[in-house]
Amino acid sequence: MTVMYDRVALIGLGLIASSMFWAMKRGGIAGEVIGYARSSETRDVAREIGLCDRVCDSAAEACEGADLIVLCVPIGAMDAVSREIAGALKKGAVVTDVGSVKRAVIDVVGPHIPDGVHFVPGHPLAGTEQSGPRSGFAELFDNRWCVLTPEGADADATAKLRKYWEALGSNVDEMDADHHDLVLAVTSHTPHLIAYTMVGVADDLSRVTDTEVVKFSAAGFRDFTRIAASDPTMWRDVFLNNKDATLEILGRFTEELFALQRAIRQGDGEHLHDYFTRTRSIRRGII
């Protein structure tokens, strides 16, 4: 139980911020946690369930005197909130974010950070399909990765933020922002898009044939439906802000899909078997 930052401000009070709050409480990591969310309904829920020690009605007010400010809003809102808080940041404070895309966030937040304030971008590779202030839980970050993309940020500020994420339960790595965006396009963004399309196709089929595709869904398809239930605003912003990397991966994905389609049409069992053997060995390598 070591207090790492005397005052932490959470801007946006959804899944990630609420999980961070409960994890901070669990570990005694922050002296005081101040919260802000744009909608008054969210702020009311936060006050009702004791999410944050104090909830403010403006982002700037929440950041006054804060040692660590964590931007936990959808990527499309990062520009507006960083503009709003810029004048309230104290010298020596650290601003970080949890956005799922890094280059676009650096481009919009970076210019608003005043001299003497350190900006260290971050992304916890942890989430669920739930959203909002009631969805968080202290264990969300346990044994998950958090990627920091400091790009020349102050070394002490970065080292302290690394320790903060470790105290929240995560393993921490550092990466170049563009590399992060490409890696996440493969491991998270494109798989989400595929899940959205699979569920869309099943829904179309149900409507056309009146068969109950969703009711009788087996395990694989159920996993797709869970992923496809993720927050539409967050995921819209991910694709709008990681355009080049997701288009690059989607291009490669469709090439592979066409090759498999041809193998099925031509009855090329050898191609299918070789491909599935290769992918099975990848799975066995990660568990």
Ligand code: NAD
């Ligand atoms: P969420 O929808 O649960 O919460 C978002 C919060 O931001 C809500 O409180 C909402 O009211 C608030 N908000 C929206 N627009 C705002 C604005 N203009 N000003 C102030 N507040 C605003 O979302 P979440 O899942 O917690 O995601 C937050 C961030 O974390 C996103 O940038 C997302 O990319 C990133 N992230 C999400 C996941 C995940 O799986 N959900 C995982 C890692 C990172």
